[in-house]
Amino acid sequence: MRPPKRRRRRAKSFVLLGLCAVAVLVMLAPLASILYTCFVNGAGAITPSFFLKNPPQACNPAAGAPCPQGGVADAILGTLLLVGLASAIALPVGILGGIYLSEFSERPLARPARFLADVMTGIPSIVIGVFVFGIFYFVAQEGWISTFSAVSGYTGAVALAVIMIPVVARTCEESLRLVPTSIREASLALGIPRHRTIVRIVLSSARGGVLTGALLAVARAGGETAPLLLTAGFTTGSIFGLSGWTPSLPVLIYQFSAGGEPNTTQLAWGAALMLVLMMLVISVGARLALRNRFGGRTT
Amino acid sequence: MVEHLNAWYGKTHAIQDISLTFPDKQATAIIGPSGCGKSTFIRCLNRIHETQPKARAEGRVLLDGNDVYQEDPTEIRRKIGMVFQRPNVFPTMSIYGNVAAGLKLHGGYSHDEIDTLVIESLKKSALWDEVKEKLDQSALQLSGGQQQRLCIARALAVQPEVLLMDEPASALDPISTARIEDLIFDLKHQVPVIIVTHNMQQAARVADRTAFLYLGKLVEIAPTRDLFERPAEKLTESYITGRFG
Numbered sequence: 001m002r003p004p005k006r007r008r009r010r011a012k013s014f015v016l017l018g019l020c021a022v023a024v025l026v027m028l029a030p031l032a033s034i035l036y037t038c039f040v041n042g043a044g045a046i047t048p049s050f051f052l053k054n055p056p057q058a059c060n061p062a063a064g065a066p067c068p069q070g071g072v073a074d075a076i077l078g079t080l081l082l083v084g085l086a087s088a089i090a091l092p093v094g095i096l097g098g099i100y101l102s103e104f105s106e107r108p109l110a111r112p113a114r115f116l117a118d119v120m121t122g123i124p125s126i127v128i129g130v131f132v133f134g135i136f137y138f139v140a141q142e143g144w145i146s147t148f149s150a151v152s153g154y155t156g157a158v159a160l161a162v163i164m165i166p167v168v169a170r171t172c173e174e175s176l177r178l179v180p181t182s183i184r185e186a187s188l189a190l191g192i193p194r195h196r197t198i199v200r201i202v203l204s205s206a207r208g209g210v211l212t213g214a215l216l217a218v219a220r221a222g223g224e225t226a227p228l229l230l231t232a233g234f235t236t237g238s239i240f241g242l243s244g245w246t247p248s249l250p251v252l253i254y255q256f257s258a259g260g261e262p263n264t265t266q267l268a269w270g271a272a273l274m275l276v277l278m279m280l281v282i283s284v285g286a287r288l289a290l291r292n293r294f295g296g297r298t299t
Numbered sequence: 300m301v302e303h304l305n306a307w308y309g310k311t312h313a314i315q316d317i318s319l320t321f322p323d324k325q326a327t328a329i330i331g332p333s334g335c336g337k338s339t340f341i342r343c344l345n346r347i348h349e350t351q352p353k354a355r356a357e358g359r360v361l362l363d364g365n366d367v368y369q370e371d372p373t374e375i376r377r378k379i380g381m382v383f384q385r386p387n388v389f390p391t392m393s394i395y396g397n398v399a400a401g402l403k404l405h406g407g408y409s410h411d412e413i414d415t416l417v418i419e420s421l422k423k424s425a426l427w428d429e430v431k432e433k434l435d436q437s438a439l440q441l442s443g444g445q446q447q448r449l450c451i452a453r454a455l456a457v458q459p460e461v462l463l464m465d466e467p468a469s470a471l472d473p474i475s476t477a478r479i480e481d482l483i484f485d486l487k488h489q490v491p492v493i494i495v496t497h498n499m500q501q502a503a504r505v506a507d508r509t510a511f512l513y514l515g516k517l518v519e520i521a522p523t524r525d526l527f528e529r530p531a532e533k534l535t536e537s538y539i540t541g542r543f544g
C-alpha cells in the first residue's frame with residue numbers, strides 16, 4: 001500500500017470517528033442537562049414532608065404570610081397505583097400477544113395483529129386518553145358502573161394499559177424472534193411439548209429482551225401526562241383507592257409548573273426529580289435482577 | 300424401519316420414496332453429497348421435519364411395529380433422540396440444567412433420579428471429567444466440542460430408544476471426534492444409532508451398515524465394508540472414489 005493512500009484512509013477514519021463521538025455527545029447532552037437541572041432545583045424539595053403531606057395552597061413566602069411546604073404524597077401513591085394496575089393489565093396481555101405474533105406467525109390472525117399493533121404504537125397518547133374516557137363516560141352514563149366515576153384512577157390505568165400493550169407485544173415478539181430456531185428444535189427433539197418449549201425454553205432464552213420491552217413500556221406509562229389529564233384527573237387532596245380523581249406525578253408537574261408560586265414550583269421540581277429517580281430505580285433494579293446467575297448478561 | 304418415505308419443502312421434493320431398515324444393535328451411516336437430503340431424511344424419522352413452515356412428510360416409519368406418523372409427535376421425539384449438526388445448548392441454563400432439561404420438563408422424575416441420569420449421561424458422552432467441577436456454570440462457556448458432547452448427554456439423559464446424529468462431529472477437532480466415535484461404538488449395543496456423516500472414514504469406522512443417498516433417493520444400502528469395497532451401483536462407486544460430490 002502506498003503511503004499517501006494510507007494517510008488518506010487514516011484521515012477518513014479519524015473524521016468519521018470524530019463525527020460519531022460528536023453524535024454521542026449531542027445525544028447525551030440533554031440527558032445530562034435534565035438530570036443536573038432536576039437535581040439542582042428539586043433536591044431541596046425532597047424532605048420527609050415531601051413524601052408525607054399533600055400540596056398546600058399556592059402562596060409566596062416573600063409576601064409575609066407563613067407558607068407550609070407541603071408534599072406530593074398522594075401523587076406518588078397515585079402514580080404507583082396507576083402504573084401498577086396498568087402494568088398488571090398490559091404485561092400479561094402484551095407478552096401473550098407477543099408470543100402469538102412470534103411463535104404462531106403462520107396463523108392468519110398474526111399479520112393483521114402485528115400491523116394493528118404497529119399502528120397503535122403510533123397513535124398519539126392523548127387520542128387514546130379521549131377514547132378511553134369516552135368509553136368509561138358512556139358506561140357511566142348508562143349506569144353500568146356505580147362504584148367509580150368516568151374520571152377515575154381505573155380509567156387512567158386502562159388508558160395507560162392501552163398505550164403499553166402494543167409496545168410490550170412488539171418488543172416481546174422481536175426478542176422471541178431472536179431466539180434461534182435450533183434452540184426450539186433442540187427442545188422439541190427432546191420430546192418437550194410445544195407450549196412448554198415456548199414458555200420454558202424460548203421465553204426464558206429471550207427474557208432479557210422481554211424485560212427490556214416491559215420496562216420501556218412501564219417507563220413510558222409512568223411519564224405519560226396527556227391521557228391522564230382526561231382520564232385520571234387531578235386533586236391536591238387525598239385519594240382512597242383508584243375510584244375517584246387520582247393525582248399523578250406527571251400531571252402534578254404540569255399543574256404546578258405553570259403557577260409561578262415559589263412553593264408549588266418547588267414541589268413540581270421535586271416531583272420531576274422523583275419521577276426521574278423512580279424510572280432509574282426500576283430500570284437499574286430490573287437489570288440487576290436480570291443479570292443471570294452466571295454473572296453475564298443475557299440478550 | 301422406513302417405508303416409502305417422501306418429504307417436501309413447499310414444492311421441493313427433498314426425499315423421494317425411501318425405504319430401508321435399521322437393525323437393532325447396529326449403527327447405520329448415511330452418506331451422500333451436500334444437499335442430497337441426509338438431514339431432511341433423519342429429521343423425518345423423529346418428526347422434527349414437519350415443525351418447519353411449509354414442510355411435510357408422508358410414508359411409514361415403524362418403531363417397535365408402531366407407525367411413528369400415527370402417534371403423538373412429542374412422545375415419538377422423546378423416544379427418538381437427536382443430536383444436531385451444530386451444538387444448540389440452552390443458553391440460559393447451566394451445564395447441569397441442560398442435561399436435566401428433558402427430564403425436568405417431562406416431569407415424573409425425583410431429584411435423585413435426575414442426578415443419577417445426568418451424571419451417567421455426562422460420563423457416557425465423555426464430558427464428565429471436564430465439567431464435574433462446574434456443573435452449575437453457564438453451558439455457553441464450554442468450547443464448541445464440549446457443547447456438542449453436552450448436547451449428546453442431553454439427548455441420552457431422556458433414555459431414547461433410537462439415537463439420530465446429524466454430522467455430530469463436523470465442527471469438532473480430531474480428539475473430540477474420536478471420543479464421539481467411541482461413544483457411538485458403545486451406544487449401538489444399547490440403541491440403534493443412525494449417523495449422518497460427510498466423512499467416509501468415519502462411516503467406515505463406526506457404522507455396521509451404510510446408506511448412500513443421492514438427490515433425495517436411496518441409491519444403495521449395504522454392510523459398510525461391502526459398500527466401500529464392492530459397491531453395487533456405479534453412482535456409489537464414483538462418489539466414494541471421489542469422482543463427484
Ligand SMILES: Nc1ncnc2c1ncn2[C@@H]1O[C@H](COP(=O)(O)OP(=O)(O)OP(=O)(O)O)[C@@H](O)[C@H]1O
Nearest residue numbers: 308311313331332333334335336337338339340351
Ligand atoms: N428449510 C428448507 N426450505 C427449503 N428447502 C430446503 C430446506 N432445507 C433443506 N432444503 C432443501 O432440501 C434438500 C436437502 O437438504 P438437506 O439439508 O437434507 O441436505 P443434506 O444432505 O443434509 O446436506 P448437507 O450435507 O449439506 O448437510 C436441499 O436441496 C435443500 O436445498
Ligand SMILES: [Mg+2]
Nearest residue numbers: 337338384465
Ligand atoms: Mg445436513
